[in-house]
Amino acid sequence: GGSAGSTSGSMKLMRVIVLAKHGLLMARKEIHPRAIMKVRFSGSVVSDDVIMRILGFFLLFMFLFFIFAILLGAMGLDFETALGASIAAIGNIGPGLGDVGPASNFSSLPSAAKILLSFGMLLGRLELYTVLVLLTPMFWKKT
Numbered sequence: 821g822g823s824a825g826s827t828s829g830s831m832k833l834m835r836v837i838v839l840a841k842h843g844l845l846m847a848r849k850e851i852h853p854r855a856i857m858k859v860r861f862s863g864s865v866v867s868d869d870v871i872m873r874i875l876g877f878f879l880l881f882m883f884l885f886f887i888f889a890i891l892l893g894a895m896g897l898d899f900e901t902a903l904g905a906s907i908a909a910i911g912n913i914g915p916g917l918g919d920v921g922p923a924s925n926f927s928s929l930p931s932a933a934k935i936l937l938s939f940g941m942l943l944g945r946l947e948l949y950t951v952l953v954l955l956t957p958m959f960w961k962k963t
Contacts, residue, residue, distance in 0.1 A: 838880060842871050845857050885908075892936065901916070905920045
């Protein structure tokens with residue numbers, strides 16, 4: 821992923837940092853249950869609503885990653901290649917693992933896998949929610 825203001829796809833570094841800080845805060849709350857602690861990012865307090873939205877995005881990202889990997893595995897790709905191709909597509913990171921690693925490319929994959937990975941690249945590059953909203957019937961209804 822990229823930095824907060826970047827146009828890169830995937831998980832932005834800001835989201836990863838906020839989730840890591842939230843995880844550490846939850847561990848500290850187990851030790852000091854009555855303490856009042858807040859997650860801070862760049863000197864500002866991050867609201868619980870924002871943390872829940874970031875967590876939702878992270879879970880959706882991971883869910884789609886695993887679904888894509890399972891679908892690729894069902895198309896005959898080995899485990900390492902399916903995981904590597906899935907994260908490479910959704911994360912827009914270039915080479916993956918296995919048969920799509922740095923010394924190879926995606927040309928050996930079946931056509932259905934290439935179509936699926938192309939959709940994954942759109943999801944990762946344009947942000948998950950943007951593309952998924954476009955696929956809902958409610959978006960296309962005339963008001």
